[in-house]
Amino acid sequence: MPINYTTDQTICATCGTQYPVGSVLPRLCLICNDERQYIGDNGQMWTSLATLAKDRTIRFSQISDQLYDLRITPAFAIGQRAFLILSESGNVLWDCLPYLDEPTIAFIRAKGGLKAIVISHPHYYSLMAEWARIFDCPVYIHQNDAVWVQNLLQPSNSGTESGRHFGMVW
Ligand SMILES: [Zn+2]
Numbered sequence: 001m002p003i004n005y006t007t008d009q010t011i012c013a014t015c016g017t018q019y020p021v022g023s024v025l026p027r028l029c030l031i032c033n034d035e036r037q038y039i040g041d042n043g044q045m046w047t048s049l050a051t052l053a054k055d056r057t058i059r060f061s062q063i064s065d066q067l068y069d070l071r072i073t074p075a076f077a078i079g080q081r082a083f084l085i086l087s088e089s090g091n092v093l094w095d096c097l098p099y100l101d102e103p104t105i106a107f108i109r110a111k112g113g114l115k116a117i118v119i120s121h122p123h124y125y126s127l128m129a130e131w132a133r134i135f136d137c138p139v140y141i142h143q144n145d146a147v148w149v150q151n152l153l154q155p156s157n158s159g160t161e162s163g164r165h166f167g168m169v170w
Contacts, residue, residue: 003130006048014077016077016097016127020129057103072097076098077098080124082094093116095119095120
């Protein structure tokens, strides 16, 4: 299953949140327009996964035998980091990045893939839909933050493709 390197400008360049490809975008990113974030100095800017793929990679830093720190380089959005946690019962990605590439997929697959993505708060929702699709795993978020989800995800047990990728924890 290849990455959808879409040229659609649906990724907020300030916070990295991806909106659904082909959707009508809001005038201002809903995440950035919240009082806890900000609209960029040049106003609302959008980018695409295809644009990011021109010069971005993901750097893995090993913290321990079972823990890696993942960051986009050069930095993008708000400098999100994610943790890859290796476990015999299944690997977990803690938080998410607004970018994904083939070397990253190959690295994680070589470690056994992902059993789940768990996201601490909406600044990390970023590209979670694409990560979940590529690794065919659920995303767990806090139910009180569900209002901030811009892409992916219908409530679980709907029996749909996207329904398999959504969970809420509290
Ligand atoms: Zn934004």
